[in-house]
Amino acid sequence: MYGINQASAPGLILVKTALDELLDQAMAENAVTGKAEATDPVIFSQGEADNAAKNTAVLGGGGYFDMTLDDQAPNKSAAITASALRTSLVAQFKKNLPIPRTFMQDQQQDAVERAVNQQAKTWLASRDRNAFGNQIAQGFPSGTAATTVDGNSLYNTNHSNQNGDSGIDNYYTGVLNDPNLNTLINALRLQLSQTGVVIGYEPKYLLTPSILHQTGMATAKSVLRAGTGNNDLNYWSEMYPGMKVVYSPFIDAVSTTAYFVGTNNSGVYRFEREAFFTTLVNWETSENDQYTYKMRAREVVDLIEYSGTAASDGTVS
Secondary structure (H helix, E strand, C coil): CCCCCCCCCHHHHHHHHHHHHHHHHHHHHCCCCCECCCCCCCCCEEEECCCCEEEEECCECCCCCCCCCCCCCCCCCCECCHHHEEEEECEEEEEEEEEEHHHHHCCCHHHHHHHHHHHHHHHHHHHHHHHHHCCHHHCCCCCCCCCCCCCCCCCCCCECCCCCCCCECCEECCCCCHHHHHHHHHHHHHCECCCCCECCCCCCEEEEEHHHHHHHHHHHHCCECCCCCCCCECHHHHHCCCCEEEEEHHHHCCCCCCEEEECCCCCEEEEEEEEEEEEEECHHHCCCCEEEEEEEEEEEEEECCCCCEEEECCCCC
16 A cells, blocks of 8 residues: 555554545445436546546537448548647545544544544545536536637537537526426437537436426426326336436535536546545654545546537526
8 A cells, every 4th residue: 555564564554444444335325316426427428537637639520421322432521620629637636634543542433433434425525516516517608617629618509519510509598397308308419419410419317406306306207297287198207217317416506496418428528547545644754643544536527528418507588
């Protein structure tokens, strides 16, 4: 393990192992049905970063495939343009937990267990706050998230693609209900891709703030059509039974009305440079006779391009 000499401090390995077991247990217990997480490959396209900055390029152009009855070469080709290049800077997440030597010596495990449990949940909250509160929820024109490769906010009425198309709209208004969800999902289906064609994106998730999750579940998962007095089948639960309806409490701090739909392999990425890891520094190096349980991770969430996403800010149009 990092910074630990097995020969000189064999007991330190055991202490770190015990702390890590508490940490892993707390992380496992944190799993909540319906709660969105940054590690979800349906919401965020997952990738790895091999440096402090991740360089990516958005490919597209050329439109639909040419149709031909002979062997002539096509006259369309995809291209990478300078505006489609993207550098995502990897952030470091760090926290130190000091543990007095006497706590270990006097077997005061309860206090240590509570502290480690809280730090495990704090890390998960920090990771998800960055992904949802600092990025997804800030993806509207009024938000503070970085713009996509076309210079617009993630959800915008005037996206452009690598095929040269402009005026591509994935930003809508209207409260979360059946008709407005229909508008949003239909926009996703008809959305032009970076190649300038209608892919026919299908919704894999409906993401809401915590306060709207019940409404989202009633709208998308009811057996019968939600909010009506008839017995029509619910189109969404019949058509897309696999569409996840998830929430993030970190969206609420930005908006209690916004909601989001998208497909997997969208232009919203999470790159991991170093997965969450820990190391334990011996008390002998501390002026205060404390162990230091160090927790670190390096990753970045970036709103690279609009493809496969659409959202409403939830305001009444």
